[in-house]
Amino acid sequence: MSTTATLASLTDSDRMADPNWWRQAAVYQIYPRSFSDSNGDGLGDIKGITAKVPYLKELGIDAVWLSPFYPSALADGGYDVDDYRNVDPRLGTLEDFDEMAAALHQAGIKLIVDIVPNHSSNRHEWFQEALKSPKGSAARDRYIFRDGRGENGELPPSDWDSVFGGPAWERVTEPDGAPGQWYMHIFAKEQPDLNWANREIRDDFLKTLRFWSDRGVDGFRIDVAHALTKDMAEPLPSKAQLQTKYNTGVDGFVDGSHPYWDRDEVHEIYAEWRQLFNEYNPPRTAVAEAWVHPDRRARYASPEGLGQAFNFDLLQADFDAEQFRTIITKNLGEASASGASSTWVFSNHDVVRHATRYGLPLAEAADQAEIMAGQAGKKWLLDGGKLEDVDVELGLRRARAASLLMFALPGSAYLYQGEELGLQEVGDIADSERQDPTFFRNKGVDVGRDGCRVPLPWENNGSSFGFGEATAHLPQPEWFGGFAVAAQDGVEGSTLELYRAALALRSQLQAAEELEWIPTADSDVLHFVRPGGWHTVTNFGTEPVELPAGTVVVSSGPLDLGDGSTGGKLPGATTAWIVA
């Protein structure tokens, strides 16, 4: 299919065969342990997902992205994988997986799975073998083992910090009981980094990609895609040396010379993966999770590489017309330069939900222009994460406006389970109930990401609000029932019905990957048009503004359409789609 055709004319089976299906897909992220629990153990599972395929179909998404469902001790919510080619027995079996994939495909929904190549779990058979094997052995060479510094190797090989806080190195006890070498872990200590200079690792991941592709998986989301290759030449630079050289943070690593973030050689790996993806029909797709300088994102998104990369710019922005416009323009330009399509995302399993972020006061920031909704979310969590400190109505109103704008943008829209319900973050989970390693490794500095991972409310009340028979593995607050699917299903004006309407229209209106900005009289208002005359107008301000001429086909909130003699009005924090 050419990308200039409307998708409306395509049947489900055309869409499934289309090699470009991903370019403008609406992709729904499922965090499997918190989606739906079919067997009453408090943990969401694969059969739970299969049972909800009709719900997903009615929502109108094009693909599901499944966060890790592999065997795992859950030291990092499943991103600590024990076995890359299996299903966590608590979540089901490979047969259950096949059944789910078939049900999704039957419903015309593609399936993307998460691949976690930077690190395995410490329970992976390779790591267990490495622990039992001597220094210098082939088993240790699958990971990044080094001798410690200091007289007796008692100091870590470098002073680097892990992303989750604390040191990036952990010392092992050698098989003879003596204190031994250290291994590197950019994330939790239960997530030892794999050594991608080792051919065996590369071959094994090719096997994994083939394993899931052969089972009908349509695409892959690549976790920490920018960290796989490392320059571990000694002496390792100190933290201070790295900070001096790259003093602008992760976004500042522009030249590929950092020892582990965004090195140029990582693309050799993805070129190999691309060859494998292209053996399939339609080719398997991939999207990189790569927190790199925006100028280097295109390398991950190139058609010779993974093909698409997440852009987290909107997720980090405030609800602000100028920020949105700049980000959108820049990303569309980058995407067309790389040959990829753009990606858009407001919420995922790592950040405070956008319906909450947008309801937080930004006023306390020393420099208002500097603070972004993403940072405000973190601050709110640290301040106790009380829902009473959130302007829930405003947050939801803005979130709906932002999401409706996102659905009109060229490129793929990635949504996170629960955002279609306007679900709020659970900010005040008791310390004793928290699961995220970020909380344990950063006591008092970061409470972590559990609040967006609380199991979904399906019913207004009852046992775990319809999530399952048992108490959910993360506590659901009483107010969850008000956001339940049952409370919104068929209810005019509900967030769920807004998402359904918008996604259905999107697939009818979707056009070439272009937009044209229409000048507006008010700097708080953005207006663009897609080929075919599909207009989107968002009022980021508080005062109503004139609606442009045309027929409003959907709006994120009520409009004031006047008496017909004057033009209608678009209230503050509202988006409308208009067909001229």
Ligand code: NOJ
């Ligand atoms: C990014 C994932 O999104 C996050 O949840 C995880 O903790 C880290 N990668 C480490 O795998």
